[in-house]
Amino acid sequence: MELSRKLSLIDSMHREGINARYLSKLKKCDVFGLDPRFTTIINTEIIARKIKNQLRELQRRTMSGIPKLEVIVKFLNRVFIISLLQAIDLDGFSLELLIFRLSQMTGIEFRPGLAARISERSELMQEDDIVLIQPKVKFLHMVPYQQGVALFHQAMGMIYPAGITSAAEKQQNITSNSQQIINMLEQAEERFAQAIQSKPDDFEILTHWGMLLSLRGKSNFPHYQTTWFKNRKIMSEEKVKANYDNEPYRNEEFVVNYKDPFNAEPRPERLIQSFITPTEHFYVRNHAPVPDIDPDTYTLKIDGLVENALLLTLNDLKTKFEKVTITAQLQCAGNRRTMMSDYKKVKGVGWGIASLSNGTWSGCRLRDVLLAAKILPFETGAYHACFWGLDFGCPEDNGLPYGSSISVEKAMDINGDVLLAYEMNGKTLTRDHGFPVRVIAPGIIGARSVKWLDKVTVSNEESTSFFQRRDYKIFHSGIDWHNIEKFWDKNPSLQELSIQSAICVPAPNSRLYLPFTIFGYATSGGGRKIERVDISLDGGESWDYAELMGEDKGPVNKYWAWTLFKYTIKSIKADKATNIRLMCRAWDSASNTQPKEVKDIWNLRGVMNNSWHYVDVTVDPNTAKL
Known part of the structure; x- marks a missing residue:
């Protein structure tokens, strides 16, 4: 890049397509005239960013995304x-710093001492001077950063809620919400730390991180300090x-299978x-x-990984999107868990055969909302697509709200029908079913259809929630x-x-008289159609087709x-009351x-039990007497 005396440093950088937000912050601080080392840093940074851009262009021209080592x-x-030749005409330049910054920006790890060998001995770089190539995603820092910002502002909103002016009321509000504040700020700090690792020179990330860390030092928020730090040790030792x-x-x-939190299923006969x-x-x-x-x-x-972060009201969802x-049907992954536990004890809510139901859902497509937010390319x-609810107090996740995620591929599929639903069976959602907005991810376990939806974050990793990382997984029987x-x-x-x-x-x-009729349900995932249901009266030795009642699309x-x-x-091969499976x-x-x-499918969490279902009954071959 050629620096012109007629153009400012920033203008020269913009002419070359270099994002100069970070350097402009330094310029506003008027530090260039105070220490010549800044000139070296800026000159080297300009060259490093230009090289980074050219390396990205090389990546774009390469099918695999990683150019050959020799290239x-x-x-x-x-x-x-x-760079070394241009350094003669520059006021300051450091090849060692250039190589260090390239390593941070591009993910290329260089062998130690490379700068000295090139500058002092005029040696050319060899292929074995590159130890590792780990290409970096351009927007990787945005996910943890924006998560951190959301958590930080959520916590601040609880510390200084609108409409409360009395000091006593403020203190009472903080005391009653202190565990949530602790969790939010600790998570925010973790997210900012992750973001800094991905983009160590980002001024905005450093600013937010600094604001958060100030709360943990002298603190400009005395109410927060006294509530959080005095109670932190006590509350961390107590169960939420x-x-x-x-x-x-x-x-x-x-x-009712569990009272608090409430987990219940209808009687099986209600389902059909x-x-x-x-x-x-x-x-x-x-x-x-x-x-x-x-x-x-x-x-x-x-x-998250969107160009245009959105804050939508319920009315926005109803009026701005189709x-x-x-x-x-929604179905808990633990449906029929009790049958699995009867074979060998498992851990989880003891569901029978009715932790599923079928309903109509109305709302806007998640796809349409993500398009409005200008979701970034898959590459x-x-x-x-990570979802967080507003149901604080999940004991498994230390009081955090429920969270989960699905793939962006599913979320963006026009035929995937993932909804942000606000109606159920033609009426407004009820509180138990997610009012005012919930996710409906059809064809997927019910655990991914998050209720009381607070946030959707597009991320390069699945949800960090306990319920995504430490639950709802299948292991073989040896685990x-x-x-x-x-x-x-x-x-x-x-x-x-x-x-x-x-x-x-x-x-x-049951004791049954002829004739009698079996009723039941059948489901599958991924939108696959149920083609048939087989019925056996002799333990699976022979089968017959059941009559199906469902959709035909x-x-x-x-x-x-x-x-x-x-x-x-209508008949059985027996002349007296007989036990039949x-x-x-x-x-x-x-x-x-x-x-x-x-x-064959037993697992310690007791999920996805879909073995043949059976019911033992006694059948009397005689016709029922009225």
Whole structure:
């Protein structure tokens, strides 16, 4: 780059397409005349950034994204020599600093002593002078930085809430929310530290990080200091106590599997009474107290790897984006866990066969919202859509709200039908089901359809929530709680549902008279259609087809709803009351079917139990007498 005396340093840099925000901050501080070392730093930085841009251009021209080693070495030898020649005309330049900055900016690790050999001995760089090439994603720092900013401002909003002026009220507010403040600021500090590692020269990141660290020193926020630091040790030793005094009304018919947080399923016979499950009978899976959210002040944040971070009101979601309605079943990954636990004890809420339900959902497409936020290209690392709820108090995650994520590929698929839903079964969402806004990610385990949605962050990594990293994963039967820790990060998080079916009627241990009819449900993941359900009356030795009741959309993978089935038995080969094991198994459009034995899929979390379902009954061959 040629520096002209007629142009300022910043203008010269902009002419070359170099982002000079960082250097402009230094210029405003008027430091150049105070210390000649700054001239060396700036001159070297200009050259380093120009080389970085040219290396990126080399990457773009290379199919794999990483040029051959010999190409990089040849290119760098040229620029190092040119840089040394230009240094004669510059007031200050450091080849050692240049190589150091290139390593930070490009991810190329150089062998120690390279600068001295080139400048002192005039030796050319060799291929073995490059120890490692680890290309950096341009926007990698944005994910943790914007997460940190959101957490920081959220904490500040709780420390100094609008509308509270009394010192006593402020102190009371901080005391009651101190655990949440602690968690938010600790997470913010971690995010800023990660961002600095990816982009150590970013002025904005340094500014926010400095503001946060000032709270941990002398602090400009005395109320925060006295609440946080005095109580931190005490609160870290106590279990987070969630408040369940403001829970919504629930149907008394529910089978309650856990009271606080509330986890309940309908009676199995309720499931097959209608294709759409009435809201009052829809299963409930909560991880914390149900938040009571004011729809008039609610806002949804969209950030991360996007060009245009958004803050959307409920009205924005309803008026600025197309309203879409889909029919989809939601199903807990722990459905039928009790049957797995009957074989061998597992850990988790004891669900029967009814931790699923089928409903209609209305809202806007997540895809449309991310397009409005100008989501960055996949190549920049925009791999995951991470969701955070407003349900603070999850005991498994030290009081944090529930979080999870899906792939950006699913989120951006026009046929993937991922919604930010605000209506359920034609009416406003109820509190138990995520009011005012929740995610509906059809075809995927229910754990990814986050309720009471607070934020969507596009990230290069999946959600850091406990429920994404340390839950909802399948391990083989040799893994138990004594050796699981080293396997958590090696196993993928569950996404698409397995094929599943269960008999809802008759109930186990019923005494039946001929004729009688079996009723049940069948589901599959990924939008795959249920093609058939088989029924056996002899333990799986022989099978017959059940009659299906479901949608017919043609040859597409958009079958998000369940399929109900029935099978009528008019006779049996017996002349007296006989014990019979009724069994079902389903097949989908990809020819997936269910495994026979629960022992073959047992896992210590008891998830994705889709073995053949059976019901033991007694059948009297005589016709029922009225």
